[in-house]
Amino acid sequence: MMNTTRISILLAAVSALACTPVLAADMAAAQAKVKEVCQACHGLDGNSQSPDYPRLGGQHADYLARALHEYKSGARKNAIMNGFAATLSDQDIDNLAAYFAAQPQVLHTNP
Amino acid sequence: MAVATTCAAQTATPTGDAARGKDKTRLCEGCHGIDGWRVAYPEIYSVPKLGGQHAAYIEKALHEYKDGERSFPTMRAIAATLSDQDIADLAAYYSHGSTKTSAK
Numbered sequence: 001m002m003n004t005t006r007i008s009i010l011l012a013a014v015s016a017l018a019c020t021p022v023l024a025a026d027m028a029a030a031q032a033k034v035k036e037v038c039q040a041c042h043g044l045d046g047n048s049q050s051p052d053y054p055r056l057g058g059q060h061a062d063y064l065a066r067a068l069h070e071y072k073s074g075a076r077k078n079a080i081m082n083g084f085a086a087t088l089s090d091q092d093i094d095n096l097a098a099y100f101a102a103q104p105q106v107l108h109t110n111p
Numbered sequence: 112m113a114v115a116t117t118c119a120a121q122t123a124t125p126t127g128d129a130a131r132g133k134d135k136t137r138l139c140e141g142c143h144g145i146d147g148w149r150v151a152y153p154e155i156y157s158v159p160k161l162g163g164q165h166a167a168y169i170e171k172a173l174h175e176y177k178d179g180e181r182s183f184p185t186m187r188a189i190a191a192t193l194s195d196q197d198i199a200d201l202a203a204y205y206s207h208g209s210t211k212t213s214a215k
Contacts, residue, residue, distance in 0.1 A: 048165070050165075051165040051167040051168070053165070054164060055165060055168075058160065059159055060147075060156075060157035062149075062157050063159045065156075066154075066156050070182075076181060076182070106163045107161075107162060107164060108162040108163055109144065109145070109160050109161075110136075110143070110144065110161060110162035111136075111144045
């Protein structure tokens with residue numbers, strides 16, 4: 001209990017020092033959000049079978065997070081994604097990026 | 112009749128050829144060909160993996176860079192040099208993958 005408190009205080013201190021807060025990903029929360037928002041197009045594991053929607057499974061988490069922030073801010077325009085991303089908090093975005101990055105990987109780096 | 116012909120010509124999409132696409136990756140491989148490569152501008156983050164992605168999505172992304180709808184400066188500059196045929200060929204190459212397609 002004491003250790004947990006100390007770790008929490010330390011994490012809070014580290015977060016406060018960083019330019020942006022470091023948020024730990026919550027995979028269970030991510031999957032709940034995926035079922036609500038993402039699954040219909042991208043699939044539960046992000047490996048969409050429809051050519052209309054990009055595959056996300058195994059993509060780099062920081063790239064996915066950046067894309068979601070850009071959709072949310074409107075810097076990147078897409079009629080479908082702008083609407084969904086607008087509903088996501090920063091914590092949701094971190095959760096979703098970590099979740100899709102951890103899914104079975106069809107995507108890979110080609111030479 | 113003339114209008115219909117014009118519309119058909121404008122919407123015709125070239126068919127991509129993966130072998131031709133492989134020969135056109137010189138501007139891509141320096142970032143997308145290195146696993147885990149990160150760009151430093153406008154902020155540090157990983158370039159996306161392209162192998163195994165849907166061709167239609169890769170084509171759409173390249174056209175959006177070419178048309179200025181997506182903002183990443185390097186990709187806008189590179190996409191501006193690509194013809195519609197180049198874009199279709201690159202999409203065919205990356206969507207088919209090469210080294211790891213059997214590992215899926």
